[in-house]
Amino acid sequence: MTIVKESPADQQHLAWLARSFGRPDYLPLSPADLKVLSNAGEIIKKYPGTHLFKEGDAATSAFLIREGDVDLYRGPSHQREVVGRVGQGAVIGDIAMFSGQPYISSARAVGHVTAFEFDRDRLLPELARSPAITLRWLVASLTQLERTQRRVLNLMHKTVLAQVAGLLTNEADDRGEVALSQATIATLLGASRQSVNEALNELKRRGQVETGYRLVRVLDVAALSLVAQD
């Protein structure tokens, strides 16, 4: 088996899209839920490079990923624009399947992938029987919606400085540390590395953060979240 090493730029692109498109956090189903829904489809295995579904196909299935990673991309395969990469626990294809629209993007197995394939016609009756799961699904999608809406507002009228401050307050662990390279932060925000560097310098100058190698330490959360509000 060939391991394709990806360029850092690609990985960053993914990281950013992961955030902007929001998918990886979208985990509406627990293992217990899956057990209940086991009548609605079956487990499938996919070899690296094969497709779970393709953009434009009629959406008759949704997939819960159990193992491996899947790339979501749009556009023709020769000039594909990757839209996200999702792993264990993520559900994909559900928007198209529930809406009765064709798939919005293509899904391609990166490595070996094990997934549970929900069949539309079998899933709907099962959901009717398990309203609690439907409700959990609804909550997950609403949460994701709220996150994405918040992001739209940020993107539109906030400066890079404010965005960086916001990211740091959100992403800091219990010790106030964020273990990301500046380049990664840049792609997470859809900004350039240089702008992020400049913003971090400004925050450093104000004594609100310290920076290290692949690390930012938050010193003054309060001040930082103030900066984040423009």
Add this chain to the structure above:
Amino acid sequence: MTIVKESPADQQHLAWLARSFGRPDYLPLSPADLKVLSNAGEIIKKYPGTHLFKEGDAATSAFLIREGDVDLYRGPSHQREVVGRVGQGAVIGDIAMFSGQPYISSARAVGHVTAFEFDRDRLLPELARSPAITLRWLVASLTQLERTQRRVLNLMHKTVLAQVAGLLTNEADDRGEVALSQATIATLLGASRQSVNEALNELKRRGQVETGYRLVRVLDVAALSLVAQD
């Protein structure tokens, strides 16, 4: 009763947010659904200026608006930032209510408002009994999610020219006409009026559109949708 005349800028701001935040299209429940769910709450009336809920309050209710308009805004009331305006058929407060989070924004009646107030503890059992409605709600939220995600992608790496081209292709009626002022288009896209004007001039120069008073006529859809893709 005082009628507060709103500045055009405000209305445009609303129009834009309507689009970016996406709320006004979010109509998950039909009148028939409401009938089924009538046990889950009751009809309330609100006088102009009164609140349906306030940002930060515990979210114990969601509201289906039956008559009148409601402003959604964030931040303290003295410097409120309007986030959207919704009317008949819209459901608000559901994200917070289902997620068990405090309300994300405040909701204030613009004129006289009639709404159906869902009580969380009564709604959940009803939904369990009516899985079809829960499912419809889920589909509505997923559709909205998809729309918002698409918007994030556009905002990040598309120029105003491309965004204008995209808006025109989407918004054109059967005669290829878009009856919006340039200022409105600008706010729909979160751009300045001047930039939109410049973009339209460019498209006019290329012979892809004509412009009139409060009107843009699309002449070459194919070329336009090409421009929209960057």
Add this chain to the structure above:
DNA sequence: CCTACAATGTCATGAACCCGACAATTCGAT
């Protein structure tokens, strides 16, 4: 320990775009 590579710091240049201002025009209402 040393080397290759990744990450950071810094600069200059230019593009995109916002903002304020103002003239010209179109439209609707009196």
Add this chain to the structure above:
DNA sequence: ATCGAATTGTCGGGTTCATGACATTGTAGG
């Protein structure tokens, strides 16, 4: 027909930010 308000067209200044280039510093693997 006329006046006022809304809309369009246009200009220049100023800001933010992307891009490319390059030197410097840190880190991991042999």
